[in-house]
Amino acid sequence: MSYHWDFTPVLANAPLLAEGLVNTLKVTGVSLGCGLAIGLALALMRLSRHRLASWPAGFVIEVFRTTPPLVQLFWFFFALPLIVGIEMTPFLAACVTFSIQSAAFFAEVFRAGIQSIERGQWDGARAIGMTHGQALQRIILPQAVKRMIPAFMERAIELMKTTTLVATIAYADLLFAANELSQKSFRPLETYTVVALIYFFVIFLASQLARLLELRLARSGESTVH
Amino acid sequence: MKWDFNSVFANTDALLVGAVGTLHIFAICLVAGLSLGLVVGLGRYARAPWFRWPATAFVEFFRNTPVLVQILWFYFALPMLLPFEISPLAAAALGISLNSAAFSAEIYRGGIQSIEPGQWDGARALGMGWGQAMRRIILPQALKRMTPALTNRAIEIFKMSTLASAVAYVELLQQGKLIASLNYNPIEAYTTVAVIFFVFLWPMVQFTYVLERRLRRSE
Numbered sequence: 064m065s066y067h068w069d070f071t072p073v074l075a076n077a078p079l080l081a082e083g084l085v086n087t088l089k090v091t092g093v094s095l096g097c098g099l100a101i102g103l104a105l106a107l108m109r110l111s112r113h114r115l116a117s118w119p120a121g122f123v124i125e126v127f128r129t130t131p132p133l134v135q136l137f138w139f140f141f142a143l144p145l146i147v148g149i150e151m152t153p154f155l156a157a158c159v160t161f162s163i164q165s166a167a168f169f170a171e172v173f174r175a176g177i178q179s180i181e182r183g184q185w186d187g188a189r190a191i192g193m194t195h196g197q198a199l200q201r202i203i204l205p206q207a208v209k210r211m212i213p214a215f216m217e218r219a220i221e222l223m224k225t226t227t228l229v230a231t232i233a234y235a236d237l238l239f240a241a242n243e244l245s246q247k248s249f250r251p252l253e254t255y256t257v258v259a260l261i262y263f264f265v266i267f268l269a270s271q272l273a274r275l276l277e278l279r280l281a282r283s284g285e286s287t288v289h
Numbered sequence: 290m291k292w293d294f295n296s297v298f299a300n301t302d303a304l305l306v307g308a309v310g311t312l313h314i315f316a317i318c319l320v321a322g323l324s325l326g327l328v329v330g331l332g333r334y335a336r337a338p339w340f341r342w343p344a345t346a347f348v349e350f351f352r353n354t355p356v357l358v359q360i361l362w363f364y365f366a367l368p369m370l371l372p373f374e375i376s377p378l379a380a381a382a383l384g385i386s387l388n389s390a391a392f393s394a395e396i397y398r399g400g401i402q403s404i405e406p407g408q409w410d411g412a413r414a415l416g417m418g419w420g421q422a423m424r425r426i427i428l429p430q431a432l433k434r435m436t437p438a439l440t441n442r443a444i445e446i447f448k449m450s451t452l453a454s455a456v457a458y459v460e461l462l463q464q465g466k467l468i469a470s471l472n473y474n475p476i477e478a479y480t481t482v483a484v485i486f487f488v489f490l491w492p493m494v495q496f497t498y499v500l501e502r503r504l505r506r507s508e
Contacts, residue, residue, distance in 0.1 A: 066369055066370055125491070125494075126487060128494070129444075129486075129487055129490045129491050129494050130448075130483050130486045130487050130490070131447075131448040131449075131450075131451040131462070131486055132448070133451040133452060133454070133462060134451055134462055134465075134479065134482055134483050134486055135483070137462065137465070137466070137479050137482075138479045138480065138483055141469060141475035141479055142475045142476040142478075142479045142480060145475065145476050146476060223355075224354075224355040224356070225355070226355075227355040227357040227358055228357060228452075230357070230455075231454075231455055238355070238357065238358060238361070241358075241361075242361070245365060245366075251365040251366045251369060252366040252367075252369040252370065254366075255358070255361060255362040255365055255366040256362070256366060258358060259354050259358050259359070259362055262353075262354045262355055262358055263350060263353050263354050266353040266354065266355075267349065267353040270352075270353055
């Protein structure tokens with residue numbers, strides 16, 4: 064069977080796809096920023112000696128690491144608004160879900176990074192009169208974060224792939240734009256192929272960047288955590 | 290707001306059908322993904338470029354595109370090139386299996402590369418060919434080191450199976466959606482689905498932790 068390829072409807076709607084890509088990057092960026100902040104908080108809580116802090120953090124981390132992201136997204140989009148009585152937009156649901164979900168993964172990276180720093184660093188900080196918070200902020204975290212960079216990059220790339228799930232709750236990301244365009248143009252083959260290639264180029268570029276960074280870190284003799 | 294799970298429990302049979310669907314696609318993708326991954330992983334390790342190059346392209350492409358895009362491509366785009374329809378199960382299973390094959394190929398490659406060259410030399414000294422050495426000496430040792438990474442992959446596949454609901458394949462999440470829309474009880478329906486997944490997956494995750502710890506101690 065010979066198929067007559069025709070990319071003109073896809074090319075004519077390039078602005079629609081571009082807008083979708085911008086929305087994809089928006090959700091990724093917001094979730095990444097919030098995920099890092101919440102992830103650090105969760106890691107510090109989990110490492111705390113107080114059960115009241117470490118136990119809830121452990122619970123959140125376990126739940127969000129072990130349930131499927133799509134189930135989480137549906138829960139936040141369809142169930143949460145009824146519980147707390149607020150209006151939920153697809154964008155907000157996506158940002159909340161992916162922020163907490165990536166926070167759960169980032170928390171484990173932060174924890175591994177902080178634990179990888181030798182005890183002597185803590186002792187030294189205390190010896191020059193630093194409090195726990197000061198030592199963490201000035202001595203431990205700056206060293207730990209460097210070791211975590213490859214794991215962070217890897218997670219950020221995973222996050223970008225996961226954001227495609229927002230298309231299922233009708234947020235206008237790149238995949239959702241593809242769904243619309245393929246229905247409008249009756250050209251699913253060309254549309255989905257082009258969109259798959261767009262995703263590939265963006266994510267491949269990010270992966271290569273991550274690989275380069277990891278190589279450079281390895282060459283500088285820095286150990287990394289995963 | 291009052292929680293009422295009765296409307297969910299009244300639909301236990303629907304959830305059971307969903308659970309069977311989830312386990313069905315999980316089993317297919319686990320077997321297909323991990324075995325195709327071994328073939329691709331060996332291809333990545335091969336010295337002949339006409340083996341190595343396509344295997345590398347396969348791994349890079351499927352690792353660097355979202356699995357949901359792959360599923361929708363197989364469901365909506367591929368049938369244009371074929372003289373027949375593609376079922377939701379086939380499309381979802383193809384997407385998830387090929388994606389898992391690409392990721393597990395890297396696990397196999399890493400595992401095989403982690404075996405000391407002396408093991409190859411020893412096998413050759415005993416008169417073994419490449420295939421024999423791989424099957425009898427290298428792979429059995431490499432597999433042991435790969436087990437935690439492979440069980441992690443299995444967990445990922447289980448989670449990914451929910452994406453099949455995007456093409457209306459009947460699995461747990463799809464059934465949850467159905468129950469929620471019939472009974473207007475999204476809170477209870479989606480909470481139940483989340484709890485079921487957690488109960489299925491939590492023991493698997495803990496098992497992986499144990500495996501990782503044991504491996505670290507023995508190496």
